[in-house]
Amino acid sequence: MSLIIFNTKTGRKIPIEPLEPGHIKMYVCGITAYDYCHIGHARSALVFDMIVKYLRYRGYRVTYVRNYTDIDDKIINRANEQNISSEELAEKFIQAFNEDMDDLRVAKADIEPKATEHVTEIISLIQGLIDKDLAYQVGNDVYYAVEKFGNYGQLSGRNLEEMHAGARVSINEQKINPMDFALWKSSKPGEPTWDSPWGPGRPGWHIECSAMSRKYLGDSFDIHGGGKDLIFPHHENEIAQSEGATGAPFVNLWVHHGFVTIKEEKMSKSLGNFLTIREVLEKYEAEVLRLFVFSTHYRNPLDYSDTTMKDAVAGLDRLYNCLAEIEQLPDKIDNSASPVATEKEKQKLASVVDRFQKSMDNDFNTAQGLGHIFDAVKSMNRIKQSLPSNPSQVDLDLLKHGGRTIKKLATIMGLLQEEPTLYIKKKTEEVLQKLDIDQAAIEQLIQERELARQQKDWAKADAIRDKLLAQQIELKDGPSGTAWKVKLPV
RNA sequence: GGCGACGUAGCCAAGUGGUAAGGCAGAGGUCUGCAAAACCUUUAUUCACCGGUUCGAAUCCGGUCGUCGCCUCCA
Structure with missing residues (x-):
């Protein structure tokens, strides 16, 4: 070829x-x-x-x-x-x-x-x-x-x-x-x-x-x-x-x-x-602009708007989220369960390099190449979704290798060059600086809310949550406590 | 006026003869005290319109309409 x-x-x-x-x-x-x-x-x-x-x-x-x-x-x-x-x-x-x-x-x-x-x-x-x-x-x-x-x-x-x-x-x-x-x-x-x-x-x-x-x-x-x-x-x-x-x-x-x-x-x-x-670049990350540019074939017109840039932000977040979650998985596991990845998913991941290259070989079709990357992400998310608490080494290897692969491919377009977890963290800190609230105050309010939740005072808990939300702080109640994140601008 | 490109779902966008990738948004689900976030599933019998060629067309040919660009400096 x-x-x-x-x-x-x-x-x-x-x-x-x-x-x-x-x-x-x-x-x-x-x-x-x-x-x-x-x-x-x-x-x-x-x-x-x-x-x-x-x-x-x-x-x-x-x-x-x-x-x-x-x-x-x-x-x-x-x-x-x-x-x-x-x-x-x-x-x-x-x-x-x-x-x-x-x-x-x-x-x-x-x-x-x-x-x-x-x-x-x-x-x-x-x-x-x-x-x-x-x-x-x-x-x-x-x-x-x-x-x-x-x-x-x-x-x-x-x-x-x-x-x-x-x-x-x-x-x-x-x-x-x-x-x-x-x-x-x-x-x-x-x-x-x-x-x-x-x-x-x-x-x-x-x-x-x-x-x-x-x-x-x-x-x-x-x-x-x-x-x-x-x-x-x-x-x-x-x-x-x-x-x-x-x-x-x-x-x-x-x-x-x-x-x-x-x-x-x-x-x-x-x-x-x-x-x-x-x-x-004051409004958007460099990689957002890159994703926006490469989501259309280079010979076609490219229309800039808040909507299309917002789409690029969401798309980039999706990619980084997938990588960040894969990163958090262990590299090695001892007593593993049986693999959950289906033949179709394995096939998708195994073929992504070829499919990407075929697209790029055809007059640098980055839009289609990105499609293949997103397709691989979808497969990996699906595998992650069905992973048991003691995942099999086969699945882990598949995900780790898949993550490295799409990162390598994305490099050609200058995408996914940040550490996934840092990417999210950096965005959070940037926004937080512009807001009139500091981390300590947020933690304080979360503790207050946690107390209210333990007392099943849902009204008070929800009021605190709404108050923080008004300041662009989103709360996420998880099994290991309440996490918060800045509602990222789009 | 001359030349050229494009018109694919609510939006963005691949696909150039074999039966519509992908993303965003929406809807349903998992999760949750309820949420949010995340993830999963789902979303075009149809590709501006009209003819033609073909077993078969979004893809080829002819015409119509629409949008944009170049013809002057421009990425």
């Missing part, structure tokens, strides 16, 4: 066959550092984090490059507004991005190059395009001549005539074709600038990715990824630049993920309907 991946360029799934056997080279377009990142950026980072982890799980060596765009019109404009240099602004938001990634526990890419540190490579790439007559200089600007590149539109499935019909292209008298795009822009006073054969200026947006991917991954590499909104024009232009310059096929597989939407509309700055990663 091989791993198949959907290729945007052909519209179909193909098996991954690395150019260098066993070694996958992947480039992903990272952020433009001019503001805090929203959860659309989080989806991108999480999806490719998962893809890298799964490829490595499947035994591939992966070289993962994700760039920073640290020079661009938006950065310059924003820096001017704030009266700081664009370097300063970009640095600030790269750092903010890294903090967000740490909070999301997204692993760093192997190489994280910045556009401004590759201007030399960019200039030589542009010069190569001019030499091949694929680019032309106008004043101190350099443009790519799209008509000279035969395959322009191959990725996005358009042709130049159609795009003219769109009539939304900006008319620039300097350009030969309105679709020509800037490789080098002359700088205005006060803007960051580099010397070049065409005068002082700065790189256009698309050229940096061609230059940096070539430097770190070569003329041809395996996977290039990003959000669907990068298909055109960004990735289309990258192909024109890279293939124009090298004559070699640029990328084997184009992987594009879908958008995060709010109320079915794309999250974007212009609509003002975006949520930053840090805003969301």
